[in-house]
Amino acid sequence: MRMVDLIEKKRDNQELSTAEIQYIIERYTTGEIPDYQMSALLMAIYFNGMTEQERADLTMAMMKSGDTIDLSAIEGIKVDKHSTGGVGDTTTLVLGPLVAAVGVPVAKMSGRGLGHTGGTIDKLEAVKGFSVEIPKEEFIDLVNKNKISVIGQTGNLTPADKKLYALRDVTATVDSIPLIASSIMSKKLAAGADAIVLDVKTGAGAFMKTPEDAEKLAQAMVNIGNNVGRNTMAIISDMSQPLGFAIGNALEVKEAIDTLKGEGPEDLAELCLTLGSYMVLLAKKAATLEEARSALKEIIANGKALETFKLFLESQGGDASLVDDPSKLPQATYKIELPAKKDGYVKELIADEIGTAAMKLGAGRETKESVIDLAVGLVLNKKIGDTVKAGESLLTIHSNTEQVDDVKEMLYNSIIISDEHVEAPTLIHSHISK
Numbered sequence: 001m002r003m004v005d006l007i008e009k010k011r012d013n014q015e016l017s018t019a020e021i022q023y024i025i026e027r028y029t030t031g032e033i034p035d036y037q038m039s040a041l042l043m044a045i046y047f048n049g050m051t052e053q054e055r056a057d058l059t060m061a062m063m064k065s066g067d068t069i070d071l072s073a074i075e076g077i078k079v080d081k082h083s084t085g086g087v088g089d090t091t092t093l094v095l096g097p098l099v100a101a102v103g104v105p106v107a108k109m110s111g112r113g114l115g116h117t118g119g120t121i122d123k124l125e126a127v128k129g130f131s132v133e134i135p136k137e138e139f140i141d142l143v144n145k146n147k148i149s150v151i152g153q154t155g156n157l158t159p160a161d162k163k164l165y166a167l168r169d170v171t172a173t174v175d176s177i178p179l180i181a182s183s184i185m186s187k188k189l190a191a192g193a194d195a196i197v198l199d200v201k202t203g204a205g206a207f208m209k210t211p212e213d214a215e216k217l218a219q220a221m222v223n224i225g226n227n228v229g230r231n232t233m234a235i236i237s238d239m240s241q242p243l244g245f246a247i248g249n250a251l252e253v254k255e256a257i258d259t260l261k262g263e264g265p266e267d268l269a270e271l272c273l274t275l276g277s278y279m280v281l282l283a284k285k286a287a288t289l290e291e292a293r294s295a296l297k298e299i300i301a302n303g304k305a306l307e308t309f310k311l312f313l314e315s316q317g318g319d320a321s322l323v324d325d326p327s328k329l330p331q332a333t334y335k336i337e338l339p340a341k342k343d344g345y346v347k348e349l350i351a352d353e354i355g356t357a358a359m360k361l362g363a364g365r366e367t368k369e370s371v372i373d374l375a376v377g378l379v380l381n382k383k384i385g386d387t388v389k390a391g392e393s394l395l396t397i398h399s400n401t402e403q404v405d406d407v408k409e410m411l412y413n414s415i416i417i418s419d420e421h422v423e424a425p426t427l428i429h430s431h432i433s434k
């Protein structure tokens with residue numbers, strides 16, 4: 001086999017075989033195939049796309065390019081959730097204990113965040129004493145015992161994807177549905193998921209700006225998952241504005257606690273019930289979505305979701321007493337209000353810009369080396385569609401410095417107030433299955 005012939009084949013819009021795709025990924029990972037040949041192939045894929053078979057083959061080849069996590073010692077069907085990323089997306093913190101409380105095993109290896117706000121691991125580190133570095137055997141035991149454990153990612157997962165993603169970034173080939181879909185799915189499969197629920201975001205704060213593009217990506221991932229033997233479903237959800245009210249690590253832990261108590265923001269609660277119902281269904285802990293949803297509502301109402309969260313924190317050395325007293329979470333020194341400049345209706349809360357403002361305060365990482373301030377962030381007081389009076393607080397800035405003029409200016413530019421009535425956006429755009 002010669003790489004030049006395979007490039008020519010794809011250039012001429014012919015289908016690459018399983019063996020050919022495996023050959024490419026194996027040799028690209030070792031460095032035997034150089035970046036310039038891979039770049040040419042990526043561009044051919046960008047223009048000609050990939051068949052369903054090629055997408056499944058690429059996903060499997062990338063999954064096999066490095067370590068894979070073996071979760072077979074955990075009883076039950078391991079359902080993983082993946083979100084394509086948003087601003088103030090507190091869902092994982094809520095969903096973990098929520099579905100674990102109805103018996104779905106949650107064995108999650110999470111990463112740290114880059115950009116907007118921290119990742120799940122960063123958020124959990126806002127809990128005093130909580131350890132994300134526990135041995136693999138203990139992790140498995142905890143999931144079997146409590147149905148939930150979350151640890152930091154170790155090992156060398158999908159090195160082919162890391163190399164390819166970096167190459168796509170500098171060859172204008174990131175925006176290709178087959179390449180994005182196989183990239184995301186290869187990582188989920190390497191992390192040991194038996195079944196996958198995908199939350200594909202759409203809107204200003206999302207990778208996919210329109211619901212149509214988000215649906216194409218979701219359908220591509222759902223097809224890959226099912227074609228490689230993993231039950232996979234997806235929803236398209238709104239990320240035109242941040243999810244919930246809180247953006248920032250400790251602030252989101254507090255928001256997760258509120259939501260597990262049944263006192264959280266409406267959109268966050270609804271999204272968690274929707275995604276959670278799919279997880280419960282795929283784990284075969286309920287026969288229908290309706291049954292799954294009522295089980296989840298019951299578990300919130302009877303306090304078991306919150307109890308499971310406490311147990312989860314305690315089991316990994318965390319101070320669970322902060323669940324009853326969230327003032328024990330890291331607190332910022334200054335709480336600064338952002339008053340509205342005029343009366344009207346909130347028309348836009350541009351999610352990615354608000355996320356960037358939170359990052360500037362220190363809630364997220366500008367580079368991999370940045371150190372996060374767990375206490376800082378933003379808490380929205382208004383969401384799209386709300387009425388506002390001049391002088392009323394649009395949001396509260398939680399900061400460890402008094403000098404926040406540039407952040408305020410960024411925020412004023414990303415919050416649009418209209419004179420006319422505005423409808424709240426639809427939260428769940430659609431559901432995608434095979």
Ligand code: URA
Pocket residue numbers: 165174179180181183184
């Ligand atoms: N996220 C990924 O993990 N991969 C892509 O290709 C794009 C977004």
Ligand code: CA
Pocket residue numbers: 087088089090242243244245246247252255268
């Ligand atoms: Ca939030």
